[in-house]
Amino acid sequence: MNLRVVVVTYNSAAVIERCLRSCAGWPVTVVDNGSTDGTSALVKNLALPHVALIENTANRGFAGGVNQAAALAQEEFLLSLNPDVELVSGLPPICDALKTAGCGIATGRLLGEDGRDQAGFAIRRFPTPASLAFEALGWNRIFPGNPVNRRYRYAGKDWDRPGEVEQPAGAFLAFRRALWAGLGGFDERFHPVWFEDVDFCKRASESGARIYYLPMVTARHTGGHSVQRMAWECREVAWYVSLLKYASKHFRPRGRRAVGAAVAVGSVFRALFFTARRRSVRPVAVYAEVFRLGVRCVFSDVVKGGLGSRESLQNNGAVELEQIEHQRIGNRSHLHVL
Numbered sequence: 001m002n003l004r005v006v007v008v009t010y011n012s013a014a015v016i017e018r019c020l021r022s023c024a025g026w027p028v029t030v031v032d033n034g035s036t037d038g039t040s041a042l043v044k045n046l047a048l049p050h051v052a053l054i055e056n057t058a059n060r061g062f063a064g065g066v067n068q069a070a071a072l073a074q075e076e077f078l079l080s081l082n083p084d085v086e087l088v089s090g091l092p093p094i095c096d097a098l099k100t101a102g103c104g105i106a107t108g109r110l111l112g113e114d115g116r117d118q119a120g121f122a123i124r125r126f127p128t129p130a131s132l133a134f135e136a137l138g139w140n141r142i143f144p145g146n147p148v149n150r151r152y153r154y155a156g157k158d159w160d161r162p163g164e165v166e167q168p169a170g171a172f173l174a175f176r177r178a179l180w181a182g183l184g185g186f187d188e189r190f191h192p193v194w195f196e197d198v199d200f201c202k203r204a205s206e207s208g209a210r211i212y213y214l215p216m217v218t219a220r221h222t223g224g225h226s227v228q229r230m231a232w233e234c235r236e237v238a239w240y241v242s243l244l245k246y247a248s249k250h251f252r253p254r255g256r257r258a259v260g261a262a263v264a265v266g267s268v269f270r271a272l273f274f275t276a277r278r279r280s281v282r283p284v285a286v287y288a289e290v291f292r293l294g295v296r297c298v299f300s301d302v303v304k305g306g307l308g309s310r311e312s313l314q315n316n317g318a319v320e321l322e323q324i325e326h327q328r329i330g331n332r333s334h335l336h337v338l
Helices: 016-022 039-046 061-072 092-099 129-137 147-152 177-182 196-206 232-250 253-278 282-299 310-316
Strands: 003-009 028-033 051-056 077-081 085-087 103-111 172-176 210-221 333-337
Touching: 003 016, 003 061, 016 028, 016 039, 016 085, 028 039, 028 061, 039 051, 051 061, 061 077, 061 196, 077 092, 077 177, 092 103, 092 172, 092 210, 103 196, 129 147, 129 232, 129 253, 172 177, 172 196, 196 210, 196 232, 232 253, 232 282, 253 282
Parallel strands: 003 028, 003 077, 028 051, 103 210
Antiparallel strands: 051 333, 077 172, 085 210, 103 172
16 A cells, blocks of 8 residues: 555654554654654664654654655655554555545544543544634633534544544544645644644645545554653643644634634633642743733734735744744754664
């Protein structure tokens, strides 16, 4: 089958071996984003014949890692797989689906370690201003049964039934390489992680590509392995940065402002909650930065390379968030065929 698996790692030594061994029979490219826990050394020592390794000297982010591997791939289809995912069943149905006219993206069934469907994570609908505002305000966590959240997370979905869906998680995301090239790849401005997969699926859908869910293809997912290796402060700010970038890129000004306002208001309550929980004033500084970003999103129409219209946002960039952009320290990498 004409498919290559792409695994982007960041301090994933504890889980990567099981992932790679589950992919036996398929060519795999591991892109290591400057891990410091020996991930690259472990992959080299495994010396698995189906695995090639790209070592980056800095963290290029999830989107950058996938793009790096996709640019070198010769296969017609690519499967983005998180390092904490193990394939349980074969991938031929994924390839068959991607050969179908109009299909650009396909995914399978993600199961947790308890064997249950990862409902609410594996597949979601495309975000709306309301769903992201509810996320930022914490309402989806406090009142998970609210109608906005139920729709967003496909509540009540029959996970045994295949069919078209909107946005599969990047943890288990197969796509045509031609579609990836036509869309200009994953948007690396979603750095280091979060919402790059949502953005990719959104642009694919708007281009006319269909997205299919295939429950007969299953994988086991631990969840959140790499992001837990990030410092809490960086993780919190990065999530909000990516959320605001998505809102700026895909929503009209009114929707973008609503999301920015929700981020600002929600950050006040989160600062109070985490200050009490952690018995530290550090959350105040973290959420003060989040508050500033939310307010900026409310009042700023400045975008990179274009005006404030929805079209220019989609084509040319998102709200300027220079102060919190992650620095790209070098682009050098090393390719190893093991």
